[in-house]
Amino acid sequence: MDWVSIMRQRDQRFWQVFAVPNAGRRGYVAQRRFRLEGGQAGVSDILIFHPSDCGHYHGAALELKVGKNRLTQAQARFLERSLAAGMLVRVIKDFDLFQRVLMEFFGYQTPLEILQAAG
Numbered sequence: 609m610d611w612v613s614i615m616r617q618r619d620q621r622f623w624q625v626f627a628v629p630n631a632g633r634r635g636y637v638a639q640r641r642f643r644l645e646g647g648q649a650g651v652s653d654i655l656i657f658h659p660s661d662c663g664h665y666h667g668a669a670l671e672l673k674v675g676k677n678r679l680t681q682a683q684a685r686f687l688e689r690s691l692a693a694g695m696l697v698r699v700i701k702d703f704d705l706f707q708r709v710l711m712e713f714f715g716y717q718t719p720l721e722i723l724q725a726a727g
Contacts, residue, residue: 621714624658650682660696661715668696668713
């Protein structure tokens, strides 16, 4: 999320981009605590709570995958519900695509535009 931290200094809308600490296997006690605290399996890795500038989206749910990793059933259900709620939904497998999706979501045509807007 370092890139997002940099972007937050240039564009306040990036303060509405959040990483969800939802990964990893848990033991029974940790899993129970996670559920009691409202944790839910399948929640996307990145959530954006800001309307898009590139379309008619109310926010975004981005699932990050590495290598041959695939969506779980819980992740697929979460993305389906997010799409039905009017959110942009993407499964992202590399950093360049992640950057492009966020830049387009916030209405930037090129990465240089954000530098000019900040200046």
